[in-house]
Amino acid sequence: MEPRGAVAVVTGASSGIGAATALALHEAGARLVLHGRDTGRLAALAERTGGEVVTGDLADTAAIPELAREIRARFGEVDVLVNNAGIGWAGPFEDMAAHDVRRVIEVNLTAPIELTRALLPALRSRPAAHVVFVTSIAGRTAVAGESVYSSVKAGLDAFAESLRFELAGTAVKIGVVVPGVVDTEFFARRGRPYERNSPKPVPAGRVADAVVRAVREDRADQYVPRWLRLPVVVRGVAPGVYRWMATRFGGSG
Template sequence: MPSEKTVLITGASTGIGRVTAEFFAAKGWNVAATMRSPEKSDLASKSDRIKLFKLDVTDQVSVDRAVQDVIGHFGGIDVLVNNAGYGLLGPFEAQTDEQIRRQFETNVFGVMNVTRAVLPHMRERKQGRIVNVGSAAGRLTLPLYSMYCATKWALEGFSESLWFELRQHNIKVKIIEPGMIKTDFFERSREVATKEGLTAYDEFVSLVMPNLKAWEDAGAEPVVVARSIWRASTSFWPRLRYQPNATLSVWARGWVPGHLSVRLVRRLFNAW
């Protein structure tokens, strides 16, 4: 068992996390699929290489316990895939302090909690990879996703800086920046902020929301992201960022003048 490769994936109950767990299992890896409610998941029935573990990224006790359980069961962790996250959607003025803090607790501090728990193990073994699932929204912005974009931009800075300091320990850091992916993210992994009596943004929301949904419906299948996570986890190429279904849009943001790229987003999503 210890000679086999093991990946720990957070947020593996549905969507990209679930598909990635099945993808790694099909490649012969041991998969520690973590989620808040493993008793509700049938993922373990998909492969005898997949074992479910209870893990809430916002609870450090839960994180530490799950990491130790995974190491105890599989003998080690070769790759950590920080995938757990959700999107807070809606006008910033409608978002409460609690909603904003919860968005950062999951998408940013949750990644940090799990990474910090795994690092001593990887340092001791003098090897490992940390693959952080960000978003193209960490390189560009979308209307009504101000806090989601803020967390993904924060993840970019954290990951890139971590890349420098962990190289000396033979631990590689990778960032996945997916574009629009066809999952149930728009219905399940989002929270829509509203505020009683606040109607000033109603027309804007009614114009933008259908376009956001249409773009997601036209997105790539989640296996496209799973393949990028696999490449990031196994390739010897010293590449930091991977952009499944987002290469053109991220490239354009870097080369198109700012005022033009913002105008393009406004036109795409009817955000006038």
């Protein structure tokens, strides 16, 4: 589908990949619904793009049905949903508090599932619609020190794939964008900065471009950067080799 004129909801739009995606969709002609928690940043982005702001914390999953009702009441229709909002947590699993476990699960997995469920009737009513999930390479390869984050991103991958099969033949298409290390505030917010020399972080705009391609070209699965597909293939065909390499060279991000 062509984004021009489409109503596109972007979660986590106040910074990083979400803000870059909003700008890319704006350039493609979409009408934006900007969701996030930072009202100041969202207001600045809305002024720049002409988008409309809807605020809220996706960790409060009980409020998601009301969020969906507000979106439908204010905008009438939804053509594109970009499930981008996410949080990380890095460190030994035994040091992770129970409330941190719950929050990582709720924001990264429960919230996109519930928001998709709540907006699916609106999406299905459109002649063409798209849902894009921004996941992570951590969900496809697993990362030491990010056990809960890796597991919920893997769960989101599985949900997106299952939903793609379920909606086959309908007007609603499902896309997944799998970023690696991205140059955003994510690492500082998760509690541990990114300190490895390689791979180098990619600009958030590259992930945003992949989101727009997913909508325009019905791309089911994209890695950013593309070479990230290689370790996933190695893990699939030679899991023992992959585990040895990951244990010796992988470490935490």
